[in-house]
Amino acid sequence: RDLITQSTWSTTASGIFQNFALVQVICTATRPMGGQKPGTSGLRKKTREFMQPDYLANFVQSVFDALHEVGTQTEGGTLVVSGDGRFFNKEAIQIIIKIAVAAGVQRFWVGKDGLLSTPAVSAVIRNRAGGFKAFGAFILSASHNPGGIEEDFGIKYNCENGGPSPEKITELVYAKTQTISEIRSADAFPNVDLSSVGVQEFSSPDGKRQVTIEIFDPTEDHVAVLQQCFDLEAIKRLMARSDFSFCYDSLHGVQGPYARRIFCDILGAPASCLMNCEPKEDFGGPSCPSHGHADPNLANARELCERMGVSADGSPVMGQSWQVPCMGAAADGDADRNMILGTRFFVTPSDSLAVIVDNCHLIPYFSRDNKNLLRGASRSMPTSCALDHVCKAKGIPFFETPTGWKFFGNLMDSGTYAPFICGEESFGTGSDHIREKDGMWAVLAWLQILAANNVDPSKPLVTIEDIVTSHWSKYGRNYYARYDYEGVDLDSANKMMERMVSMAGSWPADAFETYELQKADVFEYTDPIDGSVSKNQGIRFLFQDGSRIVFRLSGTGVVGATIRMYLEKYEPPAGDLSRHPHEVVKPLAVLALKLSKLQEFTGRDVPSVIT
Numbered sequence: 357r358d359l360i361t362q363s364t365w366s367t368t369a370s371g372i373f374q375n376f377a378l379v380q381v382i383c384t385a386t387r388p389m390g391g392q393k394p395g396t397s398g399l400r401k402k403t404r405e406f407m408q409p410d411y412l413a414n415f416v417q418s419v420f421d422a423l424h425e426v427g428t429q430t431e432g433g434t435l436v437v438s439g440d441g442r443f444f445n446k447e448a449i450q451i452i453i454k455i456a457v458a459a460g461v462q463r464f465w466v467g468k469d470g471l472l473s474t475p476a477v478s479a480v481i482r483n484r485a486g487g488f489k490a491f492g493a494f495i496l497s498a499s500h501n502p503g504g505i506e507e508d509f510g511i512k513y514n515c516e517n518g519g520p521s522p523e524k525i526t527e528l529v530y531a532k533t534q535t536i537s538e539i540r541s542a543d544a545f546p547n548v549d550l551s552s553v554g555v556q557e558f559s560s561p562d563g564k565r566q567v568t569i570e571i572f573d574p575t576e577d578h579v580a581v582l583q584q585c586f587d588l589e590a591i592k593r594l595m596a597r598s599d600f601s602f603c604y605d606s607l608h609g610v611q612g613p614y615a616r617r618i619f620c621d622i623l624g625a626p627a628s629c630l631m632n633c634e635p636k637e638d639f640g641g642p643s644c645p646s647h648g649h650a651d652p653n654l655a656n657a658r659e660l661c662e663r664m665g666v667s668a669d670g671s672p673v674m675g676q677s678w679q680v681p682c683m684g685a686a687a688d689g690d691a692d693r694n695m696i697l698g699t700r701f702f703v704t705p706s707d708s709l710a711v712i713v714d715n716c717h718l719i720p721y722f723s724r725d726n727k728n729l730l731r732g733a734s735r736s737m738p739t740s741c742a743l744d745h746v747c748k749a750k751g752i753p754f755f756e757t758p759t760g761w762k763f764f765g766n767l768m769d770s771g772t773y774a775p776f777i778c779g780e781e782s783f784g785t786g787s788d789h790i791r792e793k794d795g796m797w798a799v800l801a802w803l804q805i806l807a808a809n810n811v812d813p814s815k816p817l818v819t820i821e822d823i824v825t826s827h828w829s830k831y832g833r834n835y836y837a838r839y840d841y842e843g844v845d846l847d848s849a850n851k852m853m854e855r856m857v858s859m860a861g862s863w864p865a866d867a868f869e870t871y872e873l874q875k876a877d878v879f880e881y882t883d884p885i886d887g888s889v890s891k892n893q894g895i896r897f898l899f900q901d902g903s904r905i906v907f908r909l910s911g912t913g914v915v916g917a918t919i920r921m922y923l924e925k926y927e928p929p930a931g932d933l934s935r936h937p938h939e940v941v942k943p944l945a946v947l948a949l950k951l952s953k954l955q956e957f958t959g960r961d962v963p964s965v966i967t
């Protein structure tokens with residue numbers, strides 16, 4: 357490190373960086389800034405907060421301090437740095453590179469224009485070829501939250517398995533942010549040109565340090581992994597059917613280039629199937645149909661839903677003057693989430709997961725000679741129990757984990773349960789092909805299932821609705837809805853939850869009206885691989901008929917608290933399978949409000965959104 361402090365730098369690349377300034381590692385005194393506790397998916401704050409002097413640098417330095425403490429070798433290592441393209445993405449990349457150079461990182465992998473989707477980062481860490489292996493990645497994203505100088509920004513560190521940091525790392529990072537006193541940064545290292553694909557080499561005049569910056573096409577590695585998972589030729593034949601049509605909304609997030617490459621270049625879909633596929637720093641901002649919320653759900657992906665004939669509550673809208681496509685799908689800002697729609701038909705994320713698992717023998721990654729190779733499946737606790745029925749019927753090892761993708765990682769890494777499929781109600785679905793949820797994977801999984809059901813072009817098309825309704829008539833239907841109460845006072849939300857926690861086990865017998873309680877508890881998870889225990893992961897009321905009420909506080913919000921209330925009612929195959937979910941769960945909502953005293957605690961009488 358002392359060497360670096362002394363040295364100046366020159367570049368071997370011709371052109372742009374010939375005349376850059378001299379470089380020194382500068383040690384700047386700093387102090388803890390408070391509030392830098394990573395949530396479910398890294399640190400998320402208002403962009404302006406991140407733009408304060410040293411705010412981002414403090415966090416990044418704390419990550420390196422934590423990595424050094426756990427023995428991660430950063431000197432001479434390879435690091436991935438990129439983001440979803442939101443406002444401050446490019447500036448943040450330059451800040452991170454300078455600190456990482458000071459920490460001895462030798463090689464940087466950056467997507468062109470600083471773009472990499474979250475699943476692509478995971479693929480790059482795990483699979484990028486060329487004789488090097490990344491030790492980790494910084495992902496710049498606040499996922500589905502709006503971007504812009506007045507909106508949200510985020511940063512997350514992923515480890516060498518390609519997945520989000522485990523809790524022991526995020527806790528250590530947090531501890532470091534509370535005691536940090538110094539930022540070590542190669543401040544005069546030139547700003548890197550992110551705009552053209554190629555390799556930029558830098559070396560110190562004494563020749564003792566080299567730094568290589570590799571800018572590459574962001575789709576390269578992710579597409580290569582997906583090509584291993586699916587039979588894209590079969591999907592191409594489906595796309596070519598004259599009675600099949602498809603559209604995809606990237607909501608101006610990072611998915612645009614991936615969508616173009618996969619759907620148009622590889623699968624032959626017309627460019628007209630792509631909606632909002634230019635990545636923008638504000639995801640289109642307030643004036644676009646999603647109001648800058650690159651969030652693939654019924655409330656925000658309105659333009660896609662309208663094209664598909666789906667209303668904001670998921671019910672069909674008839675009478676379009678255009679031909680409604682057979683399938684529509686969307687991704688969030690960093691492209692790890694997905695929404696799947698059929699013609700005038702919404703597939704809930706929980707059902708989507710169950711259907712994919714039930715049909716995974718149609719996906720090459722999970723089958724050989726049409727034999728199912730799947731060795732494990734999992735859902736987060738609040739996700740509906742639709743998956744449980746499939747796993748039970750097929751004898752697939754099943755796991756119920758707390759909310760957050762990181763909990764799936766250990767199961768995948770164990771090897772025992774791979775290949776593995778998992779998903780969450782929050783529009784996340786994926787498998788062990790990488791260690792993040794994967795919006796593109798989910799869409800290709802559905803396309804593969806559709807393709808396998810539509811091999812004969814002389815037969816009428818089997819639709820998404822056909823596949824889902826026949827799934828219900830086999831396994832029954834888990835009617836489901838989530839009520840979100842956003843921007844609630846944090847203290848009141850905590851008090852409401854604490855009261856229910858303290859009541860667990862002592863609810864009066866008549867508290868549940870006509871429902872017969874099986875169990876009321878606070879969800880706790882013991883990781884079957886490393887034995888670690890995660891406590892206090894939400895409050896559950898489980899009823900004899902399979903109905904459930906779940907409460908938890910969101911871990912991804914930026915201001916105040918968001919209370920999530922999850923409602924579920926199981927209807928067996930012989931029952932009425934064609935009702936509107938919101939109607940079906942209404943009595944449960946009434947009961948849930950009574951049990952929680954939500955209105956009393958928060959003053960709210962209606963949810964901000966029902967999904």
Ligand code: G6P
Pocket residue numbers: 396397499736759760761762780782784909910911912913920
């Ligand atoms: C992120 C994580 C998901 C998780 C979701 C929950 O998207 O990647 O794994 O399901 O947050 O968000 P919440 O706001 O409910 O904590």
Ligand code: ZN
Pocket residue numbers: 474498499500688689690691692693
């Ligand atoms: Zn996301």
